[in-house]
Amino acid sequence: MTKLHIVISRCLGFANCRYDGELVEPVALESVQELAREFAGEIEFVPICPELELGLGCPRPRICVVRSTDGALRLVQPATGRDLTVGMKQFCAAFLGSLGKVLGFILKRGSPSCGPRDVKQFYASDLEQHVDRDGVGFFAQAVGERFSGVPVTDEVELMDCGARGRFLQRVRRSLIHDSSCRNPKPGYNGSSPDRNKQSLKVKP
Numbered sequence: 001m002t003k004l005h006i007v008i009s010r011c012l013g014f015a016n017c018r019y020d021g022e023l024v025e026p027v028a029l030e031s032v033q034e035l036a037r038e039f040a041g042e043i044e045f046v047p048i049c050p051e052l053e054l055g056l057g058c059p060r061p062r063i064c065v066v067r068s069t070d071g072a073l074r075l076v077q078p079a080t081g082r083d084l085t086v087g088m089k090q091f092c093a094a095f096l097g098s099l100g101k102v103l104g105f106i107l108k109r110g111s112p113s114c115g116p117r118d119v120k121q122f123y124a125s126d127l128e129q130h131v132d133r134d135g136v137g138f139f140a141q142a143v144g145e146r147f148s149g150v151p152v153t154d155e156v157e158l159m160d161c162g163a164r165g166r167f168l169q170r171v172r173r174s175l176i177h178d179s180s181c182r183n184p185k186p187g188y189n190g191s192s193p194d195r196n197k198q199s200l201k202v203k204p
């Protein structure tokens with residue numbers, strides 16, 4: 001059976017790689033685990049953690065999206081003063097460009113890197129006060145630009161049966177209508193080729 005190749009935020013069940021080294025809320029992880037159980041043998045995940053790929057380590061000081069007065073967005077690490085904007089964009093271009101056919105993305109909601117929605121944006125003048133939380137993470141933004149039309153969801157949305165079904169329906173439709181995806185090229189051949197060989201820690 002041809003597998004459905006889905007790129008997924010690595011912290012969603014593959015590794016404790018969040019900035020604080022903590023697990024994603026178990027209830028949110030269950031939505032991914034449930035999907036994996038339901039489609040065991042059919043889905044092949046390609047896990048990736050953009051922040052680890054930038055060499056930020058774990059645990060690490062948090063990073064955030066900062067909006068300047070001219071509206072420009074930057075990715076910064078307030079505790080160190082590092083501006084990660086260019087590095088993240090370069091990583092996104094390299095990683096996403098290395099992928100073959102991707103049928104879908106499951107990304108961590110709210111993350112300044114991965115978040116497809118609900119990402120806080122902060123004022124450059126006051127990093128304690130956020131402008132709004134309707135933003136998109138830098139990696140998710142790059143995904144939307146390079147993979148326009150490919151379904152993107154997050155671990156919270158997957159908790160809803162209807163949303164999960166619609167996501168998979170779109171993934172399958174893409175598989176059926178694009179014969180090139182029969183020989184996908186998953187995985188990222190960057191500096192650590194073994195990084196994607198981990199398995200989802202699915203509860204029995």
Ligand code: SF4
Pocket residue numbers: 009010011012017018019048049050051052108111113114115
């Ligand atoms: S949300 Fe993305 S960048 Fe943050 S820990 Fe998870 S995989 Fe890494």
